Each structure stands twice: as structure tokens, then as C-alpha cells.
Amino acid sequence: KRPTSLMHRHRLTCQHLDQTARVFPSEMISSARPHCPVASERAECCFLCRSIRNLNPETELKRYFGARAVQGDQRPRQRNRHFHRSTWMTSPKDSWPRFSRPGISMTLLQSKDGIQFFTFEHNRDYQQVQFKFLDAVESMDPNNIVALLQLNPYHIDSLLQLSDVCRIQEDQEMARDLIERALYSFECAFHPLFSLTSGTCRLDYLRPENRAFYLALYKHMMFLEKRGCPRTALEYCKLILSLDPDSDPLCMLLLIDLLMLRSREYQSLLQLYQDWEEHRNLSQLPNFAFSTALCHFHLSQQEDLDPEDSDKRRRKADRMLQDALIMFPGVLMPLLDLCTVQPDATVTSHAFFGPKSQIGQPPALAELTALYVGRTCNLWREAAVMLWLEESVKEVLRRVTAEDPFVEDCQNKRKQRYQSAPRNIHRHVLLSEIKEAVASLPLDVTSQPVMGFDPLPPLDSVTSYTRPERQHVGATNESTLSLFFRSLLPNFNLQVSCTDQAREVW
Numbered sequence: 001k002r003p004t005s006l007m008h009r010h011r012l013t014c015q016h017l018d019q020t021a022r023v024f025p026s027e028m029i030s031s032a033r034p035h036c037p038v039a040s041e042r043a044e045c046c047f048l049c050r051s052i053r054n055l056n057p058e059t060e061l062k063r064y065f066g067a068r069a070v071q072g073d074q075r076p077r078q079r080n081r082h083f084h085r086s087t088w089m090t091s092p093k094d095s096w097p098r099f100s101r102p103g104i105s106m107t108l109l110q111s112k113d114g115i116q117f118f119t120f121e122h123n124r125d126y127q128q129v130q131f132k133f134l135d136a137v138e139s140m141d142p143n144n145i146v147a148l149l150q151l152n153p154y155h156i157d158s159l160l161q162l163s164d165v166c167r168i169q170e171d172q173e174m175a176r177d178l179i180e181r182a183l184y185s186f187e188c189a190f191h192p193l194f195s196l197t198s199g200t201c202r203l204d205y206l207r208p209e210n211r212a213f214y215l216a217l218y219k220h221m222m223f224l225e226k227r228g229c230p231r232t233a234l235e236y237c238k239l240i241l242s243l244d245p246d247s248d249p250l251c252m253l254l255l256i257d258l259l260m261l262r263s264r265e266y267q268s269l270l271q272l273y274q275d276w277e278e279h280r281n282l283s284q285l286p287n288f289a290f291s292t293a294l295c296h297f298h299l300s301q302q303e304d305l306d307p308e309d310s311d312k313r314r315r316k317a318d319r320m321l322q323d324a325l326i327m328f329p330g331v332l333m334p335l336l337d338l339c340t341v342q343p344d345a346t347v348t349s350h351a352f353f354g355p356k357s358q359i360g361q362p363p364a365l366a367e368l369t370a371l372y373v374g375r376t377c378n379l380w381r382e383a384a385v386m387l388w389l390e391e392s393v394k395e396v397l398r399r400v401t402a403e404d405p406f407v408e409d410c411q412n413k414r415k416q417r418y419q420s421a422p423r424n425i426h427r428h429v430l431l432s433e434i435k436e437a438v439a440s441l442p443l444d445v446t447s448q449p450v451m452g453f454d455p456l457p458p459l460d461s462v463t464s465y466t467r468p469e470r471q472h473v474g475a476t477n478e479s480t481l482s483l484f485f486r487s488l489l490p491n492f493n494l495q496v497s498c499t500d501q502a503r504e505v506w
Contacts, residue, residue, distance in 0.1 A: 116193060363419065
């Protein structure tokens with residue numbers, strides 16, 4: 001790093017971020033969430049509606065590269081290989097094992113005020129396979145999961161767990177293929193009334209049978225984002241959010257703004273902020289505070305905008321970014337560090353942005369700050385954006401020196417709020433795999449084993465069937481590091497390539 005003016009931008013090749021974000025419930029801000037009025041519920045349903053064709057990544061790739069480039073290397077399917085049902089979320093492959101219903105079905109529980117509540121169910125045979133899967137997990141031998149998939153190639157939790165192993169072994173293609181197969185198995189079990197696009201179908205995360213669907217969608221979304229399909233990933237983000245928008249078990253509101261910025265859906269992001277701010281307190285999330293300001297800045301840079309509208313947008317962007325920096329000063333220094341930018345002495349030596357701003361953050365705010373910075377630093381590396389940030393930092397320091405009442409008001413809010421994050425925030429941080437955010441998790445989360453097929457299950461789960469009693473092994477003194485590896489696959493042995501073993505199944 002070398003000091004220059006306020007912020008010097010090094011020449012770097014910007015790469016797509018492979019991380020994502022999650023939802024921040026208002027309970028973390030206030031003890032009770034106000035009841036959403038009918039207008040707000042309508043706005044939510046309208047936003048959560050989507051087009052079925054936008055769930056197909058080929059739609060986005062064709063828009064970027066043209067239909068001929070996308071379909072050029074696709075060969076006609078050989079006939080009489082395997083019959084696969086046509087589905088929307090995935091395209092079945094001839095290389096997949098012959099599909100036979102694994103024992104999953106979907107039931108409509110109730111319809112109320114235009115909202116339909118569904119749940120997945122496991123039949124008796126699938127329950128027995130699920131018990132064998134849990135035995136395989138406890139055996140700490142990954143070969144047992146591979147063997148289980150040989151007999152039950154569409155068992156969901158086994159597919160999710162083995163996908164994590166392949167991803168760790170850097171076999172992204174195999175990892176993605178396993179997730180797609182899990183989604184295919186789910187879609188074949190859909191109820192006739194269940195809709196992927198209406199935004200009015202709900203799945204309760206408290207039921208273990210439903211949680212695997214959330215995780216499969218989330219992992220599929222992340223693979224899409226890595227493939228350079230942020231618009232398609234955004235549709236899956238909205239789909240996950242629509243399944244339980246009130247409790248948002250995977251905290252998709254902490255990710256959706258990033259996907260909208262990557263997709264250049266600026267107006268949609270601002271509309272979401274306007275419609276949901278009153279009952280979701282989005283302005284109190286660091287990601288929305290900075291992303292909405294970034295939205296207005298990009299809109300002000302559009303060439304087809306007349307000068308008066310451009311100036312108006314720019315002034316609003318300046319004001320919103322300054323307010324975000326005053327409310328969340330702990331974002332600046334880690335952000336500049338990840339952008340390989342060295343601020344000058346007036347910034348580093350100032351108490352407002354110095355080390356105290358990070359050390360003094362409440363625990364939950366430290367999680368959110370690390371999550372936002374680790375996920376969005378590439379968005380701030382553009383020269384024009386960095387220059388805009390520089391100007392805003394100077395103005396913030398001027399307002400702090402002038403003892404602007406807004407500065408003290410934000411300081412009091414930070415002290416009162418963000419003291420502890422709810423369980424779904426922790427779950428989202430674990431799924432993000434952003435090391436700075438994971439490092440900020442409380443000890444009661446990091447000290448317990450976290451299973452990849454069901455990370456941090458709700459404490460009030462609704463179980464429809466229970467596993468037969470077995471002898472439990474005594475507690476072990478495993479380190480936090482070993483528990484982390486067990487969360488990917490229990491007792492995963494780096495000496496044995498599980499990816500090679502997995503290939504024998506397919």
C-alpha cells in the first residue's frame with residue numbers, strides 16, 4: 001500500500017464476488033415488529049412475483065452472448081436413454097441416474113387471504129433412508145454417504161452434503177450437478193397448486209422436511225452468481241424470500257441488494273426500499289444504507305439523463321452516502337483495506353473512522369459490517385465510485401468537526417441496537433463463508449457442530465417423525481477448526497479424494 005490523496009485506487013482486475021448476503025429481521029432493531037398493513041403486504045407480493053423464464057440461466061446468457069453462442073455446443077439428446085420429466089428450475093441430464101420417486105411429496109396445509117401454505121412430507125421408505133443418512137453422518141466415514149447415494153441417487157440431504165465435499169475439492173461442476181439433481185427431485189414432488197412465480201406460496205422453515213429445499217435453492221443461487229448470471233440469481237433470491245418473507249430464515253434481505261446492483265436493477269432496488277422501509281427498517285441495515293446511495297449515484301451517471309435530474313440524483317446520492325458513513329463508520333476502513341486503498345493521515349488519525357469505530361461496534365453490527373464489506377468491496381473499486389466516496393468522507397469529517405446533531409443521534413442508536421443477532425443472521429453468516437464475518441460470530445455458535453445439510457436448525461422445530469433411539473457417543477473435546485470441517489462433512493479426510501469416489505456414482 002502507498003499513501004496518496006485521500007484514497008488511491010491501485011490497478012486491479014475486478015473479479016466477480018463469489019459470496020452472497022442474507023436477511024436482517026426487524027426484531028434485531030426493535031423488540032416487536034409492527035403489523036404490516038394491507039398495502040405493505042400487497043407491495044411485498046408484487047415484488048416477489050417473477051417470470052418463470054427468468055429462473056432459467058440460459059435466458060440471461062442468451063441476452064449476454066446470443067442464442068447461437070449458448071446453444072452452439074449443445075448436442076441433441078440421445079433417445080431412449082432415461083426419461084426425465086420437464087422442469088423449470090433445472091434441465092435434467094442424460095447422465096443422471098434413472099429417476100424414480102424417492103418418497104417425497106408436497107401437501108397443501110391451508111389457504112388464507114390469498115396465501116397458500118404447503119409442506120413437504122417424507123413417506124415411510126424415505127424416512128428409513130433419512131435415518132441411514134444420519135447414521136452415515138455420525139459414522140464420520142464419507143464413504144457411507146457415497147454408498148447411500150448409490151442405492152438412493154435422489155436422496156436430498158446426501159446430495160447436499162456431497163456437493164459441499166466436491167466444492168471443497170474444487171470440483172465445481174460436480175458440486176453444481178448434485179444441487180441441480182436435488183432441485184429436480186423436489187420439483188417432481190411439487191403440489192399442483194404450488195407456484196414458483198406467484199409470490200403467495202409459503203413453506204415453514206420450522207419443518208425439517210422443508211429446510212432442505214431452502215438450502216438447495218440457496219446453493220443453486222450461489223452457483224448461478226459465480227457463473228456470471230446475477231439476474232437469474234436474483235430471481236432465486238426472491239423465490240427464497242417469498243417462501244417465508246416474515247421470518248426470512250436465510251436472511252435474503254442481506255443479499256438481495258447486491259444481486260440487484262450486479263444486475264443493474266437500480267429502480268427496482270429503490271422501489272423495494274421505498275415499499276419495505278416502513279415495516280422492515282431497511283435503513284438500519286448497513287447493506288441497504290450503502291446500496292441505495294450507490295443506486296442513486298449510478299443513476300446520476302446515466303448519459304440519457306438531463307443535467308438537472310442528474311444533479312438532483314447526485315445530491316441525493318451524496319446525502320445518503322454521508323448519512324450511511326455517519327451511521328456505520330466501521331465500514332470505511334475495512335472496505336478501503338479490501339480495495340487495497342490507503343487513506344491519508346487525516347482519515348486514519350481521526351477518532352471517528354479510526355480503530356475505535358471498529359472496536360467499539362456492538363457484536364451484531366460487527367457481523368453485518370464484515371458481511372457487507374466482504375461481499376461488496378468490488379462494487380467500490382471503480383475509479384468514479386472511489387472518487388465519490390473520497391468526497392463524501394471529507395464532508396463527513398467536516399460534519400463531525402462541526403458537531404452535527406445527526407452524528408450524536410447515530411452514535412446513540414448504535415449503542416442501543418445491534419447488541420445480539422437472531423439465529424437466522426448467524427445461519428446466513430455461516431452460509432456466506434466470508435471469513436471475517438464468520439470470525440465475528442459469538443462463541444455459542446462457533447463452539448457447536450454445524451452440519452452442512454441443516455445449519456443452525458431452529459430451536460422450536462416442528463418434527464413430524466422422530467429417529468429411533470440410538471446409543472450416543474460421549475462428548476469430545478473438538479476444536480473450533482475441527483467442528484468447522486465437520487460442518488462440511490464429518491471427519492472429512494483430506495488424504496482421500498471424495499470427488500473421485502463420488503464420480504463412481506454418476
